[in-house]
Amino acid sequence: APFLKQTYSQRVANHSNPAAKALLETIERKRSNLCVSVDVTKKADFLRIIEIVGPYVCLVKTHVDIIEDFDFSLVEQLKELSVKHDFQIFEDRKFADIGNTVALQYSSGVYKIASWSHITNAHPVPGPSVITGLSSVGLPLGRGLLLLAEMSTKGSLATGSYTEEAVRMARANRDFVVGFIAQRRMDGLGLAEGSSEANEDFLVLTPGVGLDAKGDSMGQQYRTPREVVLESGCDVIIVGRGIYGKDNGANPEAVREQAERYRAEGWKAYQERIGS
Ligand code: 5BU
16 A cells, blocks of 8 residues: 555645644644543643643544543643644544534533534444534534554454445545544455456544553453554554553553553554555
8 A cells, every 4th residue: 555655744635624733733843643641531631631641742632431430621621732732632432423413422411522623433234324414513623533444452343345345435525534443454355356446545533542451351452553554454543441540540650651651662663564
């Protein structure tokens, strides 16, 4: 795949979606392909971890619906941190309903995700209508969507022809679908060898990344940044517990050290990939 060897900044020109461009520019500017997933249930822990990891990341991934003391001021503070530390925001909402419902879930309710999250994601399981619904809200706001083409969990059903259909859905909606959550590069998947359409630069963001564990007790499976970025050609590593640990990031110095470590590992693997 030709894009495998391009730098993040060279790849900006391959994209028209503003969220995709901004993410690639942020990665290059900060020399970081690290996304931290902040899966904690208290506002104070959430903000403390982001304040520490902010300088080391291109993207912060949230599950905003797990925060027990949520109120909308949290979103304001998250937006301020994203400006202060220069990162993008990705709410990992995994939309999976009919177009009309996902449009409402994306725009409305308690969280109003479209108003603050630069990137979000959706399961392809409903078919193209999930993209139609989400893009009706997100496209006018300059947002981007990732399709869940694969998952990191043991026994995932998102394989084979399901994954190929996800790529076809993305291909048909390039204005809004900027790439995938997947475990490997998806460029040209399901296309004939040498097909002209194979020149397609999708972003691949990859969860299930850890340096010190192979998995957890609930089916999560970890690979290293090197396996993910160098061997599998993915673009962004997503790391949660590997960075904030088992104690919700209670030790700030340990969180900072791990963020620095994963940033360095991810970047080294990328530099090796592009051959610099
Ligand atoms: P961890 O603590 O690094 O295991 O957290 C991984 C995060 O990525 C967590 O928020 C999951 O919801 C998310 N995730 C995942 O782990 N695997 C997947 O295939 C998808 C999302 Br999609």
